Amino acid sequence: MELTFILFQVVVALLAIATYFIHRRVTFFKSRGIPHDTPHLLKGNMDGLGRTRTIHQIVQDFYDKYRNSKVPFVGFYFFQKPAAFILDLELAKHILIKDFSNFSDKGLFYNEKDDPISAHLFNLDGPQWRTLRNKLSSTFTSGKMKFMFPTVVSVADEFMTVMHEKVQQKPVLEIRDLVSRFTVDVIGTCAFGLQCNSLRDEKAEFLQFGKRALVDRRHGSLLTGLMMSYPKLARKMGLIKTATHIQEFYRRIVTETVTYREKEGIRRNDFMDMLIDMKNRNEVTLDNGEVVKGLTMDEVLAQAFVFFIAGFETSSSTMGYALYELARHPHIQDKVRAEIEEVLEKYNNELTYESTRDLKYLNLVINETLRLYTIVPMLDRMANKPYVVPGHPKFVIEAGQSIIIPSSAIHHDPDIYPDPYAFRPERFTPEESANRPAVAWLPFGDGPRNCIGLRFGQMQARIGLTYLIKNFKFSTCPQTPDPLVYDPRSTALSVPEGIHLKIQKV
Template sequence: MALTYYLFQVAVALLAIVTYTLHRKLTFFKRRGIPYDKPHPIRGNMDGYKKTRTVHEIYQDYYNKYRNSKAPFVGFYLFQKPAAFIIDLELAKQILIKNFSNFSDKGIYYNEKDDPMSAHLFNLDGPQWRLLRSKLSSTFTSGKMKFMYPTVLSVAEEFMAVMHEKVAQNSVLDVRDLVARFTVDVIGTCAFGIQCNSLRDEKAEFLHFGRRALLDHRHGKLLTGFMRSYPNLARRLGFQRNAKHTQDFYHRIVTETVSLREKENIKRNDFMDMLIALKNQKEMTLESGEVVKGLTMEEVVAQAFVFFIAGFDTSSSTMGFALYELAKNPQIQEKVRAEVEEVLQQHDHKFTYECIKDLKYLNQVINETLRHYTIVPNVDRVAAKRFVVPGNPKFVIEAGQSIIIPSSAIHHDPSIYPEPNEFRPERFSPEESANRPSVAWLPFGEGPRNCIGLRFGQMQARTGLALLIKNFRFSTCEQTADPLIYDPNSTILLGLKCGIHLKVEAI
């Protein structure tokens, strides 16, 4: 009896502590007098997450509600975690560039001990991120991209051969699926040195696991929210981000690739070669003068994994959305085609690394695509120290507080981009771009923590699109969805419920 009573008291005490903690969290902005929407006790302000609304739509609606307010940021509950939801572009610039030293961390959940593959460059914070960024920066220079370009071009040429075969069989194709196969083969070759053969094999292993890695997660919505809300506790409990079959596949592929290359002394001048070189360096001197050890095998696996996933889906989505808009806007498509032909004439009708850099209008099309169809909806940051917003002493970002910069919503702000739902590549002409703050366009982030693979993503997207437009004409048909229907089950990236079906004619 006494034991039962004691356990009851402990349960009541624990319930009181949990209730008080939750109450303090959910009244965080109310106590500070900062505008916010009343949160759900579990979902926070993420109502409709993975059910009826994409993350893009959730952030867009919230931004639209507050964008005309005078507040530089408003309160937002990412599940049970209070976050500063940035409205003012000048504050976004302070966070991403001017005060980067205070906002260099992302605060995204990873578990280096139980799920080493989650501890990659995109997720890491603090000294670990700085160290790894310094180690890997040299692998993404223009010189290294030029080394990789022949590999990208050879896959692109195989892509054209497959496209001609497909068009001969059927004039209506799912271009979203085909460009995904192209980017899988490019990344698989450059990151792993493996001929994935996704273009010709619908059941190719890399294609299958590339898709599953973005859809399959270790836990459901409830525990995902828990990891985002209580990352330190989740880490102690051993929660993992990646599904076991995803971990097993990429760990096996990377370790086998590294072992084979080292045993046979194979050199390919690709991303994997660069990672192996960093692994085999006993120590290296960074620009800061600091001497550090080379990469561990687990770090090699993690970086190869994120390079594959980031390069595969973001680039293929961008290419698919670009082709969709070019099909809907034939005058823009013809302008791109004319530019491709003109540039090729200047380069002896050969696609070279220098050639793709001269495709200025195509690059504007890609930039406008990334604005209109922002693949990742936001930029995450967390404050290291207390930060008082300049000119707004009432608005304080506390130490350890999460920050959401809603890039997709900013890209659709009519005060920044008039008629934001209209596809107009001229927005990214040098003249128009100069009239906007740099942080008004954030598909790759901004500042010292921008996307390290930016050059590679641009290289494969420009090469693939240039060859497609040169060889084929794209137009809409009865099977073309208008508007496109987005999939709310996509955790973060902008996913579609169906493909992008277009009429394709060989030129």
């Protein structure tokens, strides 16, 4: 009886401590006089996520509510994690570029011990991130992209063969699925050196697991929210974010690929070769005195995984939405096609790495697509030390506090981009771009922690779109969705029913 009473007291005490701690978290901004919405005890300001609203819509609604409030940031509760939701672009510039040394971390969940696939460059913080970024930077130079260019073109050639066959059989096709197969085969070839055969096999493993990696979760909303709200605690508890079948698939593929290449002495001069070289590299002392060791096998796994997921989804989405807009705006499509024909004629009808630089209007189309359909809706950062916002002494970002820069919402701000939901590539001419703040376009982030693979993503999208527009005309049909409806379960902008377009040979 006495033991039961003691246990009861312990439980009550723990509940009291937990309640007090949670209360402090959810009153963080109220106690500091920062404008905010009253949060739900568990969901914070994320109500509807995964059920009725995408993360993009949640961020957009919050931004629209406060964008004219004349303050540099407002309070936002990412589940139970209080975050400074940035409204002022000058402050965003300080965080991303000018004062980056104080905002180099993200404060996201990763667990290199129990969930090694989560410890990739996108999630890591501190010396781990800095060291890995230094190791990988040489992998994504323009020289390396030029070297990979013929590989991507060879996949595009196969893509065109498949497209001609499909268009001959059926004039209306679901374009998002087709371009995702193209990017899966490109990434599979460049990152793993494998012939994924996604273009001809809709049940190909790489394609299926690529799609599932963005939707499947290991835990329900409660534990997922815990990992996002308390990443350090979740790491100490040994929690794992990645679904088991996702982990097992990519670990098997990476391990088999590395083992086979090392045993047989095979080199393909692709991304996997570069990772293997870094794994087998001896210690190197940099000019600043930092000693850089080779990658571990777990680090190879994590980087290969994030390269595949990021390269597959972002590029395929961008291509799909670009074709959707070109189908809705035939005069823009005709202008892009005319430019492609002119450039190819200049280069003896051959698409080369150098020729893509002359596709200036196509690049405007891609930039506008990335603005209108921003795949990653926000940039995460965390303050290492207290930061008083320049010109706003009452607004202080506390040490360890999370920061959200709502990139997608900024891209739809009518004060920055008039008529923001209209598709107008001319917004990105040098003249118009010069009239906007420096950080008004953030599909790849900005500053030292921008997307390391942006060159590869842009190259892949340029090649795919060039081949498609050169060979086919795209137009809307009764099956074409208008407006687009997005899947609230997906972390990316995904249309559950797909994008059906009428396609004709040129």
